[in-house]
Structure formats: structure tokens, C-alpha cells
Amino acid sequence: MDAPTEIRICIDVDSLERGIAFYTQALGLRLARRLGNDWAELLGASSPIDLLANASGTAPLGESHAQRRSYARHWTPVHLDFTVTDIDAAVARAVAAGAVLEHAVEDRKWGRIAGFADPFGHGFDLLEFKGRGYDEILNPSP
Structure with missing residues (x-):
């Protein structure tokens, strides 16, 4: 394959x-x-x-399926993370464009994160890495 x-x-x-x-x-x-x-x-x-x-209300999997599209805030196990170099500026830009800030900027060992909903109900995060990014979690600094 x-x-x-x-x-x-x-x-x-x-x-x-x-x-x-x-x-x-x-x-x-x-x-x-x-x-x-x-x-x-x-x-x-x-x-x-x-x-x-x-359109909202249409069937994403064919008319025989009961599920319909909805653009109200929803959760799916799959979401997008967008990495940025200046999370404070990126948060301000996203909110100004219509995103809903659902989780304010929070510091983590690997960097900073903020959570949003776009105007269509989809969740997404902004990430700003520091140091070695996710490797800060796994391995102590040399």
C-alpha cells in the first residue's frame, strides 16, 4: 500500500x-x-x-443517514492546531475576525495555547512553541 x-x-x-x-x-x-x-x-x-x-441541515453522509450538518458549536474528536510565533497577536487577530475565544492563553511546559470556535462551530487551537516545543515534555534540556 x-x-x-x-x-x-x-x-x-x-x-x-x-x-x-x-x-x-x-x-x-x-x-x-x-x-x-x-x-x-x-x-x-x-x-x-x-x-x-x-448548507446547514444537509446530509454529509448521504440522504439515507440521519445525521445533518449543523454550524452551532459542536465537538469532534478531530480538531486543528495552528502554530504561530506571536500568540497574543494571533489571538487578537482571530477574535477580530469572528472567532470565539473559549480557552484563554495558557502557559504550558512546551509553550502557550489558546482555544477557539470559528464562526461555523468548529474548534481550533493556536499554539506558540518555546524552546524545543513538545520535546520539553519528553526530555530534560541538555
Whole structure:
């Protein structure tokens, strides 16, 4: 079996224009291209991010499934962490663009973290590493 060569992140939004505005303003991503009226590719992170416009109440797994999209705040075991070099500035930029700060900046051994919800109910974190990043947890400094 071939190993994957790239990870593409797909984020459902209820409005493509609002999604583009939020992710470009809040995180400094840039619109690379539109792939139709309901799909936009954003670049600037280590993986491309595809915004996919899907109306609230539509079925993500086909009409035979009971589950429906909802853009109210929700939790999923998968979330995105975006690393930044200045978390205080990044937090201010994200909130100004419409993110909800759910967990204020907190210091950890490896750096600093803040938790958010985007305008579409998806959770994400901002991380600012210090020193050796996560290695600060595993190994004492040399």
C-alpha cells in the first residue's frame, strides 16, 4: 500500500464568502483558487485547506443517514492546531475576525495555547512553541 503523500484539510462552512473572509483574516491564509461556487482552496499553512460550502441541515453522509450538518458549536474528536510565533497577536487577530475565544492563553511546559470556535462551530487551537516545543515534555534540556 502506498503511503499518503499529502494531507488536505477540508472544512465545511455554510457560506463560502464568510469562510474565506474568516480564515484569511484570522489566520493569514490566502485564497489560492476557487474550484466552483462551493469550494475554495486556501494556502499558507503546511497543508492546503479546502473550504466546502454546504448548507446547514444537509446530509454529509448521504440522504439515507440521519445525521445533518449543523454550524452551532459542536465537538469532534478531530480538531486543528495552528502554530504561530506571536500568540497574543494571533489571538487578537482571530477574535477580530469572528472567532470565539473559549480557552484563554495558557502557559504550558512546551509553550502557550489558546482555544477557539470559528464562526461555523468548529474548534481550533493556536499554539506558540518555546524552546524545543513538545520535546520539553519528553526530555530534560541538555
